[in-house]
Amino acid sequence: MSEGAPDEARFLDLVAEMQAKDSGLTSVQAALLVAAEQGIARDSKAFARIFGMAHALVLRELTTLIETRDLLHVTRRDERTMRLYYELAGGARAVIHE
Structure with missing residues (x-):
């Protein structure tokens, strides 16, 4: 993670706690949820940059969380850059606060 990022x-x-609560989450999906909840990254490009990942991989994992798991909600899209801005959805709040 980059300088200024949390411990x-x-x-x-x-991330491990999130996966223990929901064994269906990949490590990237759990990291996306934790990053959103902690305010570390709220868009796909920032997450990809902070964690040194390909943006396409982040978009694939986000799509799963948004479309099939109802754990994240898209707040804005940038069609030119493919950047997705997101926030926790109701399903994620339930998992986080179990």
């Missing part, structure tokens, strides 16, 4: 160990612990 990496704590972030990884939160």
Whole structure:
């Protein structure tokens, strides 16, 4: 993670906790949820940059969380850059606060 980001160990612990609560989540999906909840990244390009991932991979994982899991909600799209801005959906709040 980049400088100024939260403690990496704590972030990884939160990702592991998220996956323990919902075993259907991939590690990237759990990281997206934790990053959204913690205010670390609220758009796909920022997440990809912070975590050194391909934007296409982030978009694929986001699409799963949005379309099939109801865990994230798109708040804005940038058609030119393919950037998706997102926030936690009701399903994610239930998983986080179990």
